[in-house]
Amino acid sequence: MTPLQSVRKRAGDAIFARVAGDEGPARRDRIHLAEGPRRFPSGSPIHVVHSDASMFVGGIRALLLQSMHPLAMAAVDAHSGFRGDPWGRLQRTSTFLAETTFGxxxxxxxxxxxxxxVHDRVRGTAPDGRPYVASDPHLIxxxxxxEIDSFLRAHDRYGARPLDAAGRDEYVxxxxxVARALGAVDVPETVAELEQVLADYRPELEATDAARRAARFILVQPPVPLTLRAPYGLLSAAGVAxxxxxxxxxxxxxxLPIVEATxxxxxxxLITSAIRWAIGSAPPMPDHA
Known part of the structure; x- marks a missing residue:
């Protein structure tokens, strides 16, 4: 292994360990190399988007945007433990995405x-007095x-292989x-439908105190070591933009429109390209997939 390859491996291992946890390599091999039929063929739009480093930016945007629904934010604030165990929650989320995309x-x-x-057990009352249950199809x-709007927009801007119009619709x-399997109904199937559904939710959205606390935690007080603060800052700035x-x-x-555009x-x-270089390509899918 050359010195450059060694640096790349160490950087990739550090990033992957944060996102996937100590058992990440074994879990990755199990997901990607297991024998059995898969819903999505190798190289399809969902594979292209979910394997790209732009997901780091899309994930930050998704968390911020999701917090704008008061009932969804109340459930996260009371039950997810994202402040007490943020990396554990991220690792569980990344594993779910990997299993439902590549598994x-x-x-x-x-x-x-x-x-x-888990959703069936998550229920309570929001600060405004409204009851919520995580299995509510409307909240799901x-x-x-x-989430999907964030992943797709981040991939459009920072992805290594941006999708054409047909590919973007296929991704949605x-x-x-997956959304229907989780219990959602009237799920959008095209980009146009996705934009309309997002617009339909707009009257319900507002930033609660919990949402603002979550934003501060994600952007100002992130649970990352000092060595990763600079690259994390670039990712979060891209997500906010x-x-x-x-x-x-x-x-x-x-x-800051001018600064954000430049x-x-x-x-x-730069940072998504660096992460893509550090992590390298995903493990190949088995020949029968």
Missing amino acids: TDEDADGAIAVVRA RWVHVA SQTAH MMPRWTRWPLRLPW AVRASGA
């Missing part, structure tokens, strides 16, 4: 069953569309399978 049908169905069981659809359609303008003041996010966009491209 066998059996693994994907198992992961979905686990999440549905909100979490889904905020493919991710709809992609947030809708109407979310900025409610969440107390900065809005320096932030350039630094976002």
Whole structure:
């Protein structure tokens, strides 16, 4: 192994360990190399998007955007433990995405069953007095569309292989399978439908105190070591720059259009390219997939 390859491996291992945990390599091999039928063929749009380093930017945007629904945020604030164990939650989320994107049908169905069981137990009352339950199809659809819109927009801007219009529609359609399996209804199947559903949720959205606390935690007090603060700052700035303008003041996010269109966009491209280089390509899918 050359010195350059050694540096790349160490960097890739550090990033992967944060996202996937100590058991990440074994879990990755199990997911990617297991024998069995899979819902999505290798190289399909959902594989292209979910294997790209732009997911780091999309993930930050998704968390911020999802927090704008008061009932969804109340459930996260009371039950997820994202402040007490942020990396554990991230690792569980990344594993779920991997299993439902790249895993066998059996693994994907198992992961979905686990999440549905958790959702059935998550219920309570929001600060405004409204009851919530995480298995509510309306809330599941909100979490889904905020996530998919974020992943797709980040990939459009920073992905190594941007999708064409047909590929973007196929991505939305493919991710709809998982949303419906989790209990969502009326799930969008095209980009146009996705945009309409997001617009339909707009009257319900607002930034609660819990949402602003979550934003501060994600952006100002991230649970990352000092050595990763600089690259994390570039990722979070890129994520914030992609947030809708109407979310900025409610969440107390900065809005600097000229800087975001120049320096932030350039630094976002730099850091996602660096992560892509460090991690390298995903393990190959088995020949029968």
